[in-house]
Amino acid sequence: FLNNNYDIGTYSNFVKYVNKKGLKPSKKTKCHPRFETPPGGQAQVDWKEDLKLISKYGEEFIVNVFNYKLGNSRxxxxxxxxxKTQQNVIECLISAFKATGGVPKEILFDNMKTVVNITPEGRKINNKLKAFADDFGFKIRLCKPRHSYTKGKVEAAxxxxxxxxxxNYEFKTEKDLIEIIKAINSKVxxxxNQATGVPPILLFQKEKEYLSPxxxxxxxxxxxxxxxTAKVHKDSLVHYKGNKYSVPPKYxxxxxxxxxxxxxLHIYFNTDLISVH
Structure with a gap:
């Protein structure tokens, strides 16, 4: 305004001028600043689900990839x-703990049905997942509904x-697909990392020292x-991992x-325990 030698005068005149010229600032957009977790403090979990890939032979694979990410090192x-069953979540978490050498203090989940029960009183962590968390020594945290930015670190991965x-169309078998995912995992x-500027593998060397056993x-x-499941053969035996185990002949x-x-090894017929080896 000074460059145009335009004297607006009082503040009220200034406001009138801004309104007249359409110079009102746009509505502020809520910002969600990046938050950093201490080493070993948090991991985040998500699924990349229902990806369709086709093999060289035209076989269709529906791919679900469990994604576990340590917050500090990425x-x-x-x-x-x-x-993506609850058992899949539990087994994948155990595999992740073994792969990283320990358990973080807390894990942030989105509102997957295998973790959260929706009740009239609100969201409630599933009892089995709560027991699992207690046994492995971590706390469960949930993302706010419709606020995916709270797990932005895992989304970036x-x-x-x-x-x-x-x-797509380049692999032959499911085994090939698994190896491809492992190679991509290593590449990531x-x-x-865009946020830290450092490869996660380097920061991980420090973070793993802070994970609980x-x-x-x-x-x-x-x-x-x-x-x-297995079928009982005519010699009254079932095969398991290259060995044979007996059951009563009536089965x-x-x-x-x-x-x-x-x-x-416990062997059941329906819900009845019929043999233990």
């Missing part, structure tokens, strides 16, 4: 899964999809699902369920 762990899609951890094997095994030609519990 170190990622990806795992391929066919489904989803750029790996851009690296996965070029393999070795490239400089995993619980004892007994607790870990109790959360693993080793169930599978010949029946389908039974095999479940490994610690160092024992």
């Amino acid at each position: 170190y990622c762990y990806f795992e391929y899964r066919k489904s 989803n750029k790996f999809i851009d690296w996965l899609l070029p393999y 951890n070795q490239q400089p 995993l619980p004892c094997n007994r607790i870990i095994e109790s959360y693993m699902n080793y169930e599978l 010949i030609d029946k389908e039974v369920t095999l479940k490994r519990i610690e160092n024992e």
Whole structure:
């Protein structure tokens, strides 16, 4: 205004001038500043789900990738899964803990149905997930509904999809697809992160020192699902991992369920325990 030698005068005149000229500032956009977590303080979890990829032979694969990311170093762990059940979440978390060498103080989840129950009183963490968190020594945090920015660090890692899609029609088998995802995982951890400017693998060397140890094997095994079905052969035996195990003869030609519990193999027919080895 001074350059035009225009004297507006009082503040009220200034406001009138701004309104007349249409110079009102636009409405402020809410900002969500990046927050940093201390080493070992937090990990974030998400699914990249229902990605369709086609093999060289035209076979269609629906891909779900579990995405686990340490907040401080941005170190990622990806795992391929066919489904997104609660058991998948638990087993993927255990794999992530083993891959990173420990457990963070808290884990931030989006509002996935396998973690959160919606009740008339509001959101409630699923009892089994709560017990799992207690046994492994971390707290569960939930993203605010419709506020995905609270898990922005894990969302940023989803750029790996851009690296996965070029393999469409390039792989042969599911095993190839799993190896491709592992290679992309390694690439993500070795490239400089946009926020830190440092490859996650380097910062991870420090962060892993702050992770808590995993619980004892007994607790870990109790959360693993080793169930599978098998048909009882005419010699009254079932095959499991290259070995043969006996069951009562009356179950010949029946389908039974095999479940490994610690160092024992439990064999069930329907809900009845029929043999232990």
